[in-house]
Amino acid sequence: MLQPGAFAFRLPENLPFLTLDSLGWTADATAGYGNDGRKRRDQGHAIFQYTLNGTGRIDIGSQTYDVPAGCGFLVKVPSDHRYYYPLDGQKPWSFIWLNARGEDALRMWDRMIERQGPIVRLAAGSLPLTLFWELYRAVSVDRRTDAAELSVMLYKWTLSLLKPDANDTSEDIASAHPAIRQAKTYMQDNFASPLTLEDVASHCGLSRSYLCRLFQRIERDSPLAFLQRKRVEAAVTMLRRTDMSIRSIGTQCGFDSPSYFGKIFRQYLHLSPGEFRKRAAEHPYDVVYLD
Template structure:
């Protein structure tokens, strides 16, 4: 393959699609883009360093962008990325996307990892980006719907990679997390508090909360509530136990609280869920 830049124009802004893609080597310090002074409003840009180094300023933070570093920004926002000529060219691979879905997924990626990503060139994110470049540069793919599928798959790959990166913990933390989750899966029917969990695991409860937030993006008690609702859904469909008994066996001491929480998850009462088998034909639902 040879370096190149390819752009696409369409009046259809209802779908996530690719505006442009490029593989370039930057040698001039005139290469500078500010996110609050561009015409391509509503776009999301990913750029990855193959060689050399660039820089990103994002909301009063400054990041170096050496080899193996990428960033994701949307327009408009308070950012600026640029090249400072230090004698070594900045070789980059980039993708410019547009559409409401691009902005929505950008928001999710930001929540999980921030604007800067560090990843190997062999990672699925970069490998998939090269695949898109080859499809466009070599196979001349121009259909807006195929471009949309490729862009969507790529953004979901980035989102998955960002989530998994956020879950990276050391072996001790992983062990604690596993024990806590196993404990809640086995004892969801029993009264469990955060203090009880921490005492059982012999750790600080605030540390436990940070572990869950980092690895699961939720709290320990929210994780426990998910397991209880999973058990209740299965029990409502596979037994004839009274609703109050189902709630009790799933760790809800108060029938009214059980009904309130169940409605928040399913949008209907436990009784209605049990009766509406045709509209809700699930014997089990899992919250992950």
């Protein structure tokens, strides 16, 4: 059974990749608890902290945010922030946290903050929290200390926060993905046909509007954009592996006209189909994945 605790790692040298400096689970922060990002000694570090119970508070620049259960924050050291137990707190602040270091940590924190802001909201069963608890178990119970092994787990956790569906719970994902997989498989198998949204939705037993909402929530994309990418991917392979005319390739990949084929191909590859075929030495790929 997992228990609250704090665990730190001291490597003999600073490494450029993402490394775990410390992590923990604090169950009883009260009056007097706090950290000032302008005064801390762990310069060049990146911090994630997430509330399990109670409510904390963080000042970031001129903004003040409450951090109740289900919310967390991302900050770097040094920066203009201060997080603390508020004077009007009603019960102890319980939270989990991790402290990462390395050039990759700073870059990835910048990317996460750019995409979603410094305050994050995560459901209890979301992938980032599931992976955090796996990392916490590895350190606190299994006593794993290998820096490379822990870095792999930390990269996986960090990338999970960058995923479009980071805040979906495992139950949400399990219930939604079968329909998404069915739609994607159908479009991959039938990209040469003049498919419509109604065709795809009908095949999956969904309404057109619900399919679009579901696809957007899980994939952060539209079904037709996915179909378009599959058509361009197929066209790339045919341009490399066959001597078919560009017009014929466009037709066999589901494009209505040569001009539309050229427009969409250029949108993804920044070259016309003819240019891509001629510049094989510069772009020696038989397959290009556009996801």
